[in-house]
Amino acid sequence: MMDIPFSRFPLSVTDQMGRRVAVPLPAQRIVSLVPSQTELLFALGLGARVVGVTKFCIHPANARQLATVIGGTKNFDFEKIDALQPDLLIGNKEENYQAGIEQLAARYPVWMSDISTLADSLDMIRRVGLICGRKVAAEVLAAEIAASFATLPPVAAPITAAYFIWRQPYMVAAGGTFIDDMLTRAGFRNVFSAQTRYPEITPEQLRQAAPSQILLSSEPYPFKEKHLAEFREICPAAEIRIVDGELFSWYGSRLRHSAAYFRELQPL
Numbered sequence: 001m002m003d004i005p006f007s008r009f010p011l012s013v014t015d016q017m018g019r020r021v022a023v024p025l026p027a028q029r030i031v032s033l034v035p036s037q038t039e040l041l042f043a044l045g046l047g048a049r050v051v052g053v054t055k056f057c058i059h060p061a062n063a064r065q066l067a068t069v070i071g072g073t074k075n076f077d078f079e080k081i082d083a084l085q086p087d088l089l090i091g092n093k094e095e096n097y098q099a100g101i102e103q104l105a106a107r108y109p110v111w112m113s114d115i116s117t118l119a120d121s122l123d124m125i126r127r128v129g130l131i132c133g134r135k136v137a138a139e140v141l142a143a144e145i146a147a148s149f150a151t152l153p154p155v156a157a158p159i160t161a162a163y164f165i166w167r168q169p170y171m172v173a174a175g176g177t178f179i180d181d182m183l184t185r186a187g188f189r190n191v192f193s194a195q196t197r198y199p200e201i202t203p204e205q206l207r208q209a210a211p212s213q214i215l216l217s218s219e220p221y222p223f224k225e226k227h228l229a230e231f232r233e234i235c236p237a238a239e240i241r242i243v244d245g246e247l248f249s250w251y252g253s254r255l256r257h258s259a260a261y262f263r264e265l266q267p268l
Contacts, residue, residue, distance in 0.1 A: 026133025
């Protein structure tokens with residue numbers, strides 16, 4: 001994407017996609033295009049400045065009542081966004097769509113995150129804190145999250161696992177994803193890490209991979225106990241578990257709870 005020429009704004013920063021973005025310091029009317037970053041903004045004490053969120057921004061519980069819902073992460077309502085007159089929009093490379101981001105960036109400062117690892121998420125937290133005038137709070141939060149992960153006990157023999165995010169068709173989190181990094185930190189070895197992103201997987205591919213555990217995420221597909229039987233038929237020897245998808249995939253302030261959850265998942 002091209003650099004954004006908003007010379008009337010006083011601060012020029014580089015986002016995680018390497019784009020130069022000119023933003024006000026601090027931003028006063030923020031539209032968040034990603035659920036985990038919406039929660040982060042509220043956690044940093046910026047809720048009063050968040051004027052727009054997506055329909056998927058479920059944390060905090062009142063976010064969609066306090067701010068205008070501007071569509072989904074991949075289908076923005078541009079008229080609603082224009083009516084809000086934002087001075088900063090915050091999105092994500094993976095969760096948002098390029099055409100929509102480019103249309104917004106032609107009119108507003110749009111800061112984009114690009115997150116595949118814990119280090120990326122901590123960097124995002126610090127940068128968002130800086131551009132929104134909450135540098136100290138963001139540093140404290142990032143340090144808290146980093147410290148919690150540092151206390152995770154090392155795993156001598158990682159458990160082989162497949163992490164499912166979708167059904168019909170089956171889709172897994174593979175290499176190069178934030179979830180893959182979280183799996184490693186939680187003590188698992190992703191049997192599909194040689195593939196990239198979120199590939200479709202056939203029952204035969206799962207059978208051949210023979211993971212010790214099959215992790216069914218609570219989101220984006222809402223796996224439930226009723227889905228366990230179909231996976232038992234494919235891999236009778238595997239342990240099949242429903243896991244909290246937010247604690248594996250949300251890369252904002254919710255990470256404060258992830259390390260403790262991962263410790264509970266590890267065998268005694």
